[in-house]
Amino acid sequence: MGLSKAQVEFYWEHGFVALPGLFPAARMDAARARYDQLIAEGPKEGGPTPSQEPEVAKGRAGIAPSAATVRKFERLAPHEPLFLELASFAPLVEAVASLIGRPVQIWHDQSQLKPPRVGSAKPPHQDNSYHRIEPADLTATAWVAIDEATLENGCMRFLPGSHKGGLVEHVPLPGQEHNLSPRDMDLSSEVVVTCKSGDVALFHTLTLHHSLPNHTDQWRRSFICHYIHPDAASPTDHTRLPRIQMSN
Numbered sequence: 001m002g003l004s005k006a007q008v009e010f011y012w013e014h015g016f017v018a019l020p021g022l023f024p025a026a027r028m029d030a031a032r033a034r035y036d037q038l039i040a041e042g043p044k045e046g047g048p049t050p051s052q053e054p055e056v057a058k059g060r061a062g063i064a065p066s067a068a069t070v071r072k073f074e075r076l077a078p079h080e081p082l083f084l085e086l087a088s089f090a091p092l093v094e095a096v097a098s099l100i101g102r103p104v105q106i107w108h109d110q111s112q113l114k115p116p117r118v119g120s121a122k123p124p125h126q127d128n129s130y131h132r133i134e135p136a137d138l139t140a141t142a143w144v145a146i147d148e149a150t151l152e153n154g155c156m157r158f159l160p161g162s163h164k165g166g167l168v169e170h171v172p173l174p175g176q177e178h179n180l181s182p183r184d185m186d187l188s189s190e191v192v193v194t195c196k197s198g199d200v201a202l203f204h205t206l207t208l209h210h211s212l213p214n215h216t217d218q219w220r221r222s223f224i225c226h227y228i229h230p231d232a233a234s235p236t237d238h239t240r241l242p243r244i245q246m247s248n
């Protein structure tokens with residue numbers, strides 16, 4: 001079915017659009033259960049490898065790395081049918097097609113897991129600082145709220161209209177070359193997007209966004225899929241696995 005004309009206009013005007021209730025609860029329950037298993041199983045040869053909260057990994061958080069401090073997975077979709085199915089979920093793909101056209105391919109996916117209490121902020125950035133996809137309008141990011149995302153646990157925050165100004169210089173934070181220092185930015189016009197589990201935020205690769213730490217006792221997990229149209233390309237394409245075809 002795709003997005004309504006009003007939703008498409010909102011996306012191009014503001015650089016993001018929220019889609020409440022896109023995924024059924026059962027799919028989110030299954031994703032949570034699979035994250036738990038993957039974390040318990042630990043790193044696998046040639047498979048998805050959990051990475052730790054950066055400060056924990058550097059030994060600066062005062063706690064040892066464990067299953068309770070896992071921050072991230074990259075590229076689950078090529079290895080995990082459940083996550084390929086999430087990325088290929090027809091209502092989501094239709095929504096993305098309304099923005100970047102058809103066919104829609106999966107370029108990359110990641111899971112940002114903010115663990116209870118230790119889940120850290122993700123500093124402001126544009127995704128295209130990492131991806132360098134051109135034309136930038138032919139790619140879009142879907143941020144899927146696996147858990148409810150609230151003010152307290154680090155929901156997403158977008159700077160509306162920031163996609164219109166091109167790629168801004170990402171003055172490196174120590175060890176984080178793609179992020180910007182929030183201190184140097186005017187975030188006063190940011191839009192805070194809280195989500196229920198199963199909601200999705202779609203955003204443009206040039207939209208500045210960030211999230212704050214998780215101050216709660218619950219996980220705040222997100223599955224993030226970056227989609228691309230075949231007419232777009234990135235200089236890093238050759239370093240990646242082939243673009244993934246949808247599972248349906």
Ligand SMILES: O=C(O)CCC(=O)C(=O)O
Nearest residue numbers: 112122127143211222224
């Ligand atoms: O999930 C988060 O808190 C951050 C996600 C993010 O920055 C991204 O999708 O680029």
